[in-house]
Amino acid sequence: AQSVSQHNHHVILSEAASLELGCNYSYGGTVNLFWYVQYPGQHLQLLLKYFSGDPLVKGIKGFEAEFIKSKFSFNLRKPSVQWSDTAEYFCAVNAGGGATNKLIFGTGTLLAVQP
């Protein structure tokens, strides 16, 4: 069965610090990978996604992620975080296709950015 692991459950950073959140998935076939963000009290929004091609993908708000197939990883990065980046971050994999779409989420990482 597919699964997603996020090793950092709670990260605290100061503004302007660099961010890297880890994400590993278990699935041997072709996967589609996503990072979602959930700001306090809000719904999930897509940050970025990877399907194929360049393994370094850029998303909104200065976020990027690198797909490393050999490591089954899809880590999220941002060079300089802001207070407004405080949120819960979820990595997700979709190994389904057609009508059987199913996002499998990691347990989430709560990022707190201190001003």
Place this chain on the structure above:
Amino acid sequence: DTAVSQTPKYLVTQMGNDKSIKCEQNLGHDTMYWYKQDSKKFLKIMFSYNNKELIINETVPNRFSPKSPDKAHLNLHINSLELGDSAVYFCASSPTGGRAEAFFGQGTRLTVV
């Protein structure tokens, strides 16, 4: 114009009651979902529908019954509510296909007392 809308946003009810949550999407997507987010923020899929047809049912108790009257709507009815049903329930929609991102509603915070 809200893409995926859920009602109500908050729901507080007593154990044993029956309640419904409604979801509507105006994105023209073929697939809709219900996800449950527990107190530890873990998100797990419950159901998915594609063009009104149930596709995924992730071993959810049969007290939970989804209904899709058309492909723009997916409602969730819960019978005999239990304390453990307290969670945030998210509706989502996506086009068909594994590369399609899912768009989420604002969530319904259900509290069973």
